[in-house]
Amino acid sequence: MDSADAPHAGDVQRDRSPDISAEGWWLAEVFCWTVVVLAPFLRWVNGPAVSTDQLVVRIAVVCLALAGGIALRTRAIVRAMKRRRCPPQSGSA
Numbered sequence: 001m002d003s004a005d006a007p008h009a010g011d012v013q014r015d016r017s018p019d020i021s022a023e024g025w026w027l028a029e030v031f032c033w034t035v036v037v038l039a040p041f042l043r044w045v046n047g048p049a050v051s052t053d054q055l056v057v058r059i060a061v062v063c064l065a066l067a068g069g070i071a072l073r074t075r076a077i078v079r080a081m082k083r084r085r086c087p088p089q090s091g092s093a
Contacts, residue, residue, distance in 0.1 A: 025072060032069035036062060 039062045049055035
C-alpha cells in the first residue's frame with residue numbers, strides 16, 4: 001500500500017463524529033445541575049475560601065456547570081422542537 005493511498009490521521013478523526021446517545025446528554029445535564037444545586041451546601045460544609053485561588057476555582061466550577069446546564073437544556077429543547085416539526089419518514093422513498 002502506497003503512502004499516498006493511506007488515510008491520514010486527520011481524515012480518520014474528521015470521519016468520527018462524537019455520537020453520544022440521548023441518555024449521555026441527559027446524564028451530562030444532570031451532572032451540571034447537581035453541581036449548581038450542591039454548591040451552596042458545599043460552601044456551608046467547607047466554609048469560605050481561604051485563598052484567592054480557591055475562590056476563583058469554586059466560582060469557575062459553578063459558572064461552567066451553570067453554563068453547561070443551560071446549554072444542554074437549550075439543546076434538548078431545540079432538538080425536541082425540530083423532532084416535533086419534522087417527524088421521521090417511515091418506509092422507503
